[in-house]
Structures are given as structure tokens and as C-alpha cells.
Amino acid sequence: MSDPLSKTLSEKLTLTPNFEDADAFFAALTQAHTGLTRAESDALNARLIFVLANHIGGSAALNTAIATAKAAHATA
Amino acid sequence: MTKIFESPLYAYHRSPDQDAAVPVRHPVLIIGAGPVGLTTAIDLAQLGVPVVVLDDNDRVVTGSRAICFAKRPLEILDRLGCGQQMVDHGIGWSRGKVFSRDRAIYDFNLTDTPGHKRPAFINLQQYTFERLLVEKIRAMQAEGAPIEIRGCNKVEAIGQHYDHVTIEVDTPEGSYTLEADWLIACDGARSPTRRMLGIAFDGEVFEDNFLIADVVMQANFPTERWFWFDPPFNPGQSALLHKQPENVWRIDLQLGPDIDKEREKRPENVIPRLKAMLGEHVEFKLEWVSIYSFQCCRMERFVHGRTIFAGDAAHQVSPFGARGANSGLQDADNLSWKLHLILTGKAPNSLMESYHTERAEAADENILNSTRATEFITPKSDMSRLLRDAVLDLAADQEFARPLVNSGRLSTPCTYRNSPLISADALAGPALTCPGSPCPDAPLSEGHLLDKLGNRFILLTIDAEAPDAFEECGVRAERLALSVRDDPSLTLKRQYLGDCPAGVYLIRPDQYIAARRDSYDDRHFRAALRRATGKE
Ligand SMILES: Cc1cc2nc3c(=O)[nH]c(=O)nc-3n(C[C@H](O)[C@H](O)[C@H](O)COP(=O)(O)OP(=O)(O)OC[C@H]3O[C@@H](n4cnc5c(N)ncnc54)[C@H](O)[C@@H]3O)c2cc1C
Numbered sequence: 001m002s003d004p005l006s007k008t009l010s011e012k013l014t015l016t017p018n019f020e021d022a023d024a025f026f027a028a029l030t031q032a033h034t035g036l037t038r039a040e041s042d043a044l045n046a047r048l049i050f051v052l053a054n055h056i057g058g059s060a061a062l063n064t065a066i067a068t069a070k071a072a073h074a075t076a
Numbered sequence: 077m078t079k080i081f082e083s084p085l086y087a088y089h090r091s092p093d094q095d096a097a098v099p100v101r102h103p104v105l106i107i108g109a110g111p112v113g114l115t116t117a118i119d120l121a122q123l124g125v126p127v128v129v130l131d132d133n134d135r136v137v138t139g140s141r142a143i144c145f146a147k148r149p150l151e152i153l154d155r156l157g158c159g160q161q162m163v164d165h166g167i168g169w170s171r172g173k174v175f176s177r178d179r180a181i182y183d184f185n186l187t188d189t190p191g192h193k194r195p196a197f198i199n200l201q202q203y204t205f206e207r208l209l210v211e212k213i214r215a216m217q218a219e220g221a222p223i224e225i226r227g228c229n230k231v232e233a234i235g236q237h238y239d240h241v242t243i244e245v246d247t248p249e250g251s252y253t254l255e256a257d258w259l260i261a262c263d264g265a266r267s268p269t270r271r272m273l274g275i276a277f278d279g280e281v282f283e284d285n286f287l288i289a290d291v292v293m294q295a296n297f298p299t300e301r302w303f304w305f306d307p308p309f310n311p312g313q314s315a316l317l318h319k320q321p322e323n324v325w326r327i328d329l330q331l332g333p334d335i336d337k338e339r340e341k342r343p344e345n346v347i348p349r350l351k352a353m354l355g356e357h358v359e360f361k362l363e364w365v366s367i368y369s370f371q372c373c374r375m376e377r378f379v380h381g382r383t384i385f386a387g388d389a390a391h392q393v394s395p396f397g398a399r400g401a402n403s404g405l406q407d408a409d410n411l412s413w414k415l416h417l418i419l420t421g422k423a424p425n426s427l428m429e430s431y432h433t434e435r436a437e438a439a440d441e442n443i444l445n446s447t448r449a450t451e452f453i454t455p456k457s458d459m460s461r462l463l464r465d466a467v468l469d470l471a472a473d474q475e476f477a478r479p480l481v482n483s484g485r486l487s488t489p490c491t492y493r494n495s496p497l498i499s500a501d502a503l504a505g506p507a508l509t510c511p512g513s514p515c516p517d518a519p520l521s522e523g524h525l526l527d528k529l530g531n532r533f534i535l536l537t538i539d540a541e542a543p544d545a546f547e548e549c550g551v552r553a554e555r556l557a558l559s560v561r562d563d564p565s566l567t568l569k570r571q572y573l574g575d576c577p578a579g580v581y582l583i584r585p586d587q588y589i590a591a592r593r594d595s596y597d598d599r600h601f602r603a604a605l606r607r608a609t610g611k612e
Contacts, residue, residue, distance in 0.1 A: 042462055043462065043465065043466055043469070046463050046465075047466045049463075049466075050467060050470055050480065051470070051474075
């Protein structure tokens, strides 16, 4: 059986600043879209979401991620 | 090939009931001789409850419907003594391929659970399935079992009373009236019973149409399930190819909404579609073509007074994941022993409420699964299509994305979490066998565990002491004493004990676990048996 404490931790979504290099990530992401059509870009973003979501894995964290993203839009 | 659905299987015969001066009262009448009505009838008759099945027709289902039958229904049929016939007539399969556009993205293998007698699935045509059930009924009749099928008996009207139901039946020789203590409506998705009683059937209706073609060919496609998303031969839609016994192949092509069904069904339009899929050179013969659309709906309540709804009449799902007949058989399994106890005065009528609670939970689970599969296969918006396609593109290269691909989740039995019949867990054992779960099978030195359970309450002891039997309020539980040593493969230990040295299980007649504990305790198990029969 897995340790209940580590399970809660892994299900918790990090919402404090956590990027090793935020500017570099933003640049890399923008760069990845260079030269793509809108449809290709949309598809790339979608694939990226699934790659990242699998890394998180835990349902609670993923649900928090969706809710966090939705909430930011509502107040924009 | 002679089509079995063209010859009568239970031809009309005049019943003495039609000449009775006053309507004859039966303990149980079943409307509908589909898979669910027939199974319920067999189960009840084996428990000694006299039963009459009425069907408006006199033969098996026309054309092609269910083909995949899952492990749990096969286990139920084993309990009824006709699982082996189904397996002998069916074909096993475990491998599949998923295609996206013009490429095969991955293969899968549904490995059977080691130690279980039955495979995850067999493929068998619904008409053969129904024929074998009717043959079982004929064999039971020959031995004097109280079971009868009346063909060309169409139920036309229903009257509900406090302690019985009256029905009006139309036959080729005019109509007659019957009464029943309990009426079981297994009359399919369009249930006339539901309509006559004015009960709603709510849910989601899907607009897509699907072309079903059963073709006979000597092709050397392997016995696998092949599923295509957006293939070149059916752009923007899906396709399925699956093998049935006797060189019959099921082809299922999504056609989209707003089509001319009559036109699409004509062979001159079907054949080019199939050639595009199978290849110009492949020789085949069309056995059956139909077009269906589907809905995911259920009744709010499955029990209305003395009328009980089961199978498609109570709940309907999309075919993805093969949950229709498979869940209907589990309704039969759940309902028969309860009705038997009620009719023999060993349980209160209110026990029937638990049929609704348990099977509605299962129906919700099935509807959830099949709605999700439907959304993946036929995305409803541009964004859901984009996300779906992203999953498919990833799945080709990345194993992690494959669990997201949903071309139908295979049917597994529901664990009842909201049931009033289930006692709190008192064993630190595996979650697989917590109370409310169906018993998983295990190999024993002689035969399999499930074959030893039968259709009565069992007190299963594994390396634990207990009395040989006990009786509580007229219901008996018999001990089945086992030891982990009875199963050298240790499946029994793994599934029922985990790290515990011993365990005692109270198992219901439908092979669901009602209670478990680390040792036998008279008060605990008596209370559990009362609870399992609706008396707590
Ligand atoms: C294309 C397709 C593929 C499918 N594939 C699968 C699959 O692979 N696996 C699976 O498990 N399920 C599958 N299903 C679903 C499955 O066919 C149904 O769930 C199943 O037939 C339901 O059985 P039933 O006994 O509840 O109802 P039905 O089979 O519909 O039987 C109802 C019976 O009631 C009778 N009846 C109706 N009205 C009256 C009346 N007034 N009086 C007397 N009798 C009446 C009818 O004649 C009929 O015999 C599929 C369905 C379709 C359409």
C-alpha cells in the first residue's frame, strides 16, 4: 500500500511559482508554434495538454487544474 | 445459409387459460422472450417458481444485434446450466487493433484473468444466444420444470392493482385476460408496458446513424476487434470489424446524422462501402443490413407496484462496450432470487426495492461508460474532435495516451455501493471482494469456485471455522469450507484474503458478496443475512 501522505501530496496541484526558468519556457512554447497554421497550433496545444496531464496523473490535481484555468478566464 | 430468424421457435398453441371462465392467476408473468425475459424465466423456474413468458412473436430476434457477451453474463449462464453451450457456439477473442486515419496506431490484448473459468468475452450472435436459451427451456420442460413460453401472445393492456396485475393478451384466436402476482416487463427498449403505464424514459438521444452489415466471407482477417477512427474509406466517421462464429463478420459503419435510411440500406449502396473497406478483391455475401441510431435512457424507477422492469425496457445504452444484453442478464440475476424469497414468504415485498437500487446504480454506470465512449467516437463539437484527434495522434507513438482512447469500454459487473442489503466490511481484505462486489472466480483442486456457489446463500469459509449451515427467518445459508491450499495458484488467497490469514464471506444467490469478516460470528452473520434479505 502506498503511503497516504505522499498520495495526498501528489494529488495536490502546485499553484505557487514553480518554473525553473519561466521566460525560457514561455519562449520555447511560443517557438514551438512558429510556422504552424492555426489548426496545427490548436492540435499541438491539445497534445501538450495530454502530455502534461499524464505527468500529473492524479484526478484531484487535474480537476483543480481545469477549475483554475476556467476561473482565470471568468475574471479576465 | 438458412436464417434462423425465419422459422418459428415457439409457435402459437392455444392455452387452457384462454378457455377459463375467470382469468387465471399466475405467480409470475414475463412479457418478452428476448435475452432478458428468457434468462429471468429460466432462473425463476430453477428456483421452483412457476413462470409464463408471453411474446408477441414466435421466433428469435430478427437480424443482427448483440454479438459480444462478457464474462459475468457467462458466469450467470453457468449458474443456470447453459454457459458451456454458449461458449461452445461462440468464438473467443482477446486481441484488437485501433486505426486512426490511414494507419494502425496500436494493438491490444485483453488477457483473461488467470484462474477464471470464463474469458473476458465471447462473440456469439444474439439469435443463436436466444435459440440456446429456448433449447434450455425445452430441456427443463422435458424434466417437468414449471416454465412455459407462449408465442404470438401480445400484451395489449395492463391494469395495476394493490396485490396483482391484470393483463389483456391478444392472440391469433382472439384475446384473453390473465392475472399475475408479479409482472416482469422485459419487452425491450420500446417497452409497450412502460407506454401503457405512462412511465417516462428519459435520457440522451444521439443523432448519428450506424450501418450494421453482417457479411459471410472466407477472409483471412484474424479473430480480432478492429476499430477505425476517421478511416479513408469512411472519412470523418468510425468503423468496426468484428468476427462472429461461422465466418460471419460484423461491420459497423458510422454514417452521421441526416441520412436517407432506406437509400443507405439498399445493397447497391452498401456493397461499394464494404468493398472500399475490405478491398475490391474480397468476396463476401451480405447476410443482414440494418441502420440504427441509439439513445442512453433509463426509467427513474425500475419497480412500479407489482410490475418490475428489466433489460432494455428499464434502461438503454449505446452499443459501444456491449452493455445492453450483458447488463440485462445481470438484472435477471439480481431479480430472480429476490422474487423467489418474496413469493415463498421468506422476505418482505420491500426487498424488491433493492432490485431497483442496485440495478439503477449499474444502469447509471453503464450509461456513463457508453455515453463517454459515444462522445469519443462521435465528437459533438469542434473542440471535442480536436482533443479526441490529439489523443489518437499521441497514442500512435506514446503508450501513456492509449488509456484515453475510448472505442467502448468492455462491460464489467457493477459493485453495489448504495445497496441497503450490504453489510459493513469487517475484514481487512482486498478491495476486489469488499461487500457489494460480485465474487471473482478461482480455480480449485476440483472445478471452479463459482460452480460451487449455485443459487442459494453460501457461507464461504477460508481457513476459518463455522457451523455447516445456519437459518435466519426462514432463509438458510450453507457453508462451503475451503482452504488456501485448495488453490495452488493462490488466486483464492489473492482475491479473498490478501494479507489476512482467514476470512468468512456471506454470498448471495446471485454470487454477490453480502458481508465478510475475519472469523465467524453468529450474531454478525445472522444480522448480515437478515439485511441481505431486506429484514434489517
Ligand atoms: C446493433 C446492436 C448491437 C448490439 N450489440 C450488443 C452486444 O454486443 N452486447 C450486448 O450485450 N448487447 C448488445 N446490444 C443490445 C442488445 O441487443 C439488447 O440490449 C438486448 O436485446 C435487450 O434484451 P431484452 O430482452 O431486454 O429486450 P429485447 O431483446 O428487445 O426483447 C424484447 C422482447 O419483447 C417482445 N415484446 C415487445 N412488446 C411486446 C408485447 N406487447 N407483448 C409481448 N411481447 C412483446 C419482443 O417481441 C421481444 O422479443 C446491441 C444492440 C444493437 C441494436
